[in-house]
Amino acid sequence: MAPRALWKGLLRIAEVSCPVALHAAASNSGRVTFHILNRATGNRVRREFVDADTGKPVEKADQVRGYEIAEGDDLMLDPDEIAAAVPESDKTLEISDFIACKDIDPVYFDRPYYLTPAEPMAEEVFALIREGMRRKQVAALARTVLFRRMRTLLIRAHGAGMIATTLNFDDEVRPATEVFRDIPTARIKGEMLELAKHIIATKMGVFDVSGFDDRYDAALADLVKAKLEGRRITQRKTAKRGNVVDLMTALRESAGRGTKKPAHKKAVARQRKGG
Structure with missing residues (x-):
C-alpha cells in the first residue's frame, strides 16, 4: 500500500484531466534527533516566546x-x-x-514529490500523460496552490509514476555571475x-x-549506542591534508604515470656514476 498522500487534486492538460496524489519523496525521519535537557535535572526544556521588552511570556493566542x-x-x-x-x-x-x-536547469529545483494516480479509474489517463512525456523526452510545467503557497512544479515521467519537483522562483535563485565573476579565465x-x-x-x-x-548521522548513532553500553567514547581523527604539490605532478601521479626524468638527464646520471 502506498503511503498516505500529502495532497490530492487534478492534473489537467487542456480538456484532459486526471485525479492525482502527491507523496513525499524525501524524508528526514531516519535521522538522529535530540531533545534539549536541563543538565541539572535531566528534564526536557520547553521553548517559550517572551515579550522582548517586558520579558513576560506571551500566550499563543496573543502571538x-x-x-x-522600519528599525x-x-x-x-x-x-x-x-x-x-x-x-x-x-x-x-x-x-x-x-x-x-x-x-531544465537543476539550480531551480526545490523539493521532489512522487506523483501517482489518486484512484484506479485515473490509471489509464495517468499512463497516457506519462508515456507521452517519456516518448517526447519532455517535462511539464504546472502551477497550483500547494501548502498555502502558489507553486510552480516540474513534472517528469519516472518509472511507473511521475516526479513533481517544486521550483524556486527566479528572485530566489542568485545569478551564477554574482558568484563566478571573480574566477579568472584559464x-x-x-x-x-x-x-x-x-x-x-x-x-x-x-x-x-x-x-x-551520512557520516555525521552515523557518528551520532554510534555515540548514542556507546553511551548506552557504557563504552568509552574516543574522538575520531580527521584526515590530514596532503602537501601542496605541482599540479602537473599531481595529475601524473593520479593517472598512474608518475614523473619521468628526461632521457638526457638519465644519461648524465650514468656518466657521473662511471656507467
Whole structure:
C-alpha cells in the first residue's frame, strides 16, 4: 500500500484531466534527533516566546505576525488577514507548457514529490500523460496552490509514476555571475587536459545513491549506542591534508604515470656514476 498522500487534486492538460496524489519523496525521519535537557535535572526544556521588552511570556493566542517597516517598528498582521490574502486552492495542477528535459536547469529545483494516480479509474489517463512525456523526452510545467503557497512544479515521467519537483522562483535563485565573476579565465590544454580526461575516464561509474552515507548521522548513532553500553567514547581523527604539490605532478601521479626524468638527464646520471 502506498503511503498516505500529502495532497490530492487534478492534473489537467487542456480538456484532459486526471485525479492525482502527491507523496513525499524525501524524508528526514531516519535521522538522529535530540531533545534539549536541563543538565541539572535531566528534564526536557520547553521553548517559550517572551515579550522582548517586558520579558513576560506571551500566550499563543496573543502571538501575531509582524512585518518590519522600519528599525524597531513592525506592522501587525492578524492570522485572518494573512489567510484572506493567500490564494485559494482549486486543487488543480494546470499544465501550461512542456519543455525539453535537456533544457531544465537543476539550480531551480526545490523539493521532489512522487506523483501517482489518486484512484484506479485515473490509471489509464495517468499512463497516457506519462508515456507521452517519456516518448517526447519532455517535462511539464504546472502551477497550483500547494501548502498555502502558489507553486510552480516540474513534472517528469519516472518509472511507473511521475516526479513533481517544486521550483524556486527566479528572485530566489542568485545569478551564477554574482558568484563566478571573480574566477579568472584559464585555458587548459595539452598534456594537462589529456591527463585530466584520463583520470575522469578511469573514475567513470553509475549513479547509485545506496553507496552514499551520512557520516555525521552515523557518528551520532554510534555515540548514542556507546553511551548506552557504557563504552568509552574516543574522538575520531580527521584526515590530514596532503602537501601542496605541482599540479602537473599531481595529475601524473593520479593517472598512474608518475614523473619521468628526461632521457638526457638519465644519461648524465650514468656518466657521473662511471656507467
